[in-house]
Amino acid sequence: MRRARPLLIVVLLLAACETGPLNPVLVPAGPVAVGRMQLRTDTVWTRLPAKPPLQVWTAYGPLLDQLLLHDGLADGQPLVDTAEGRPRPLFRAALTGPELAEFLLDSLRASGAVDAALLGVRPQPFAGGEGIRAEFRYRQPESGLAMRGVAAARVRDGRLVLIQLVAAEDHYFPALLPAFEQLVSSAVIA
């Protein structure tokens, strides 16, 4: 009866053996750096313990929303890990745009997402280059809560640059979508 745990639990487990904040820390409105990615946020977020260089932020709490930010996931690396060390999707620099959306969707599934489906993927400029915008829906495995996700991603110098919001479909996703759009439009890679 073992199974992959939700992303939050994986992230918290990994935090125990990695550097990064051991406790949640405030991300105030204003300019902020995520590795080499420069951003500007008008929303106050809380940064959760997570395995660097991945950052995980939340506005209303990790059960209701999570924002994933990565300034350069290397070829052959996973976006998420599983507590049991089971296989998980690995990023490949040669992925086409639709395959990149598939990688993000399968990473959600590996984190325990149920009934995950791609709603759409289209080209979108991001962080100074051509990227993609992908939208998903799924349900949380334990609560059955309907979730929505949106991601901006691009491959730069063979590495994945990513901002991804997942939030409860009712209220929280539409409430946080403008904050996501604002972060994406402000993203610059040094």
Next chain:
Amino acid sequence: MRARLAIPALGLWALAGCAAPPPPPPGTASPEEAGLRMVADRAEARLKSSGRIEQRPELDAYLRGVLCRVVGPGCAELRLYLVDEPGFNATAWPNGVVELWSGTLLRLENEAQLALVLGHEAVHYEQRHTAQVWSRAQQSLGMGALLGVLAGAPELGVAMGALAVLAYSREMEREADRLALERLARAGYDPNEAPEVWEYVLAERARDPAGAPSPFLSTHPTDAERIASLRTMAATLPRTPSAEPLGRDAYRAAIAPARGRWLARELARRAFAESELVLDRLLAAEPRSGELLFFAGELRRLRDGPGDAEAALARYREAARLADAPVETWRSMGFVAKRLGREAEAREALRTYLARAGAAPDRPMIERMLAETE
């Protein structure tokens, strides 16, 4: 020593006329068992409100029919849940829940094998094996306080998982084998299918010995001796005549509507060695299935090892000649052809995909890919 202890137990069962002893009447369970059932009841309530249960009424009715055919009137006490999880697993909870993972249905070949798995779990419930395992753990490991922790666990699915890592003893497995095999034969199924199930579980493990073991194998210890014993028992059992001792066609028809989605979930695990065995077996039974050939190509595209792109392309091409090939066959064919530098073939495949796919969610991306290469 354990094998000797099992013999008297089986003898008593035989003298009892093959009827499994009923669970204890209400109020007679030990405090430990009553506590365990309380935890299981809470976990069941949580499972029912979760997003993990497959919503397929027709398939539920079919599975329940097989369960009741093999278990008999005792099935009224059992509540069967088909859970949306890849991998092979079936579990009896101490309160009468039988949890069956959807990945199991990709790994069974016919209704007789399904009946064996469900019948085996029913015996674990009826014989109170889970409760016995738990009591033994409490006594030997001093885990009494853990029940209180589990009862208050915010995620009771995790609590049940903690119970399930406590493996059944080999004596319990022998008892479940014997009783389930008897019932299988009495219900008109071919008991020779029973060892096939366990052989498959071992074969999947052998494909990836360094990986995490199957949850089912973790809780149901299995070896070659057990399989040989099952073969011997199956050969000597009196069988009820039946026109359909395997039930292969009914089984395939029942799972067909969901199979594609389960295969996509299976490949999302990226446990390629196990998934390859699943697909090889399915394709051996249905070599002209466009759906299965598509997923055989998907496995190789996602694995992306030496020679995989060529192998994937070959399977997509074969699938594309069959009527039941999913429309995504042409999309993936385009991706792989592009990866191999076959631009003309990639363009042709992606154009075919767009022509067939209608309002596909990735249409804008595919159109962009085509525009960049033309």
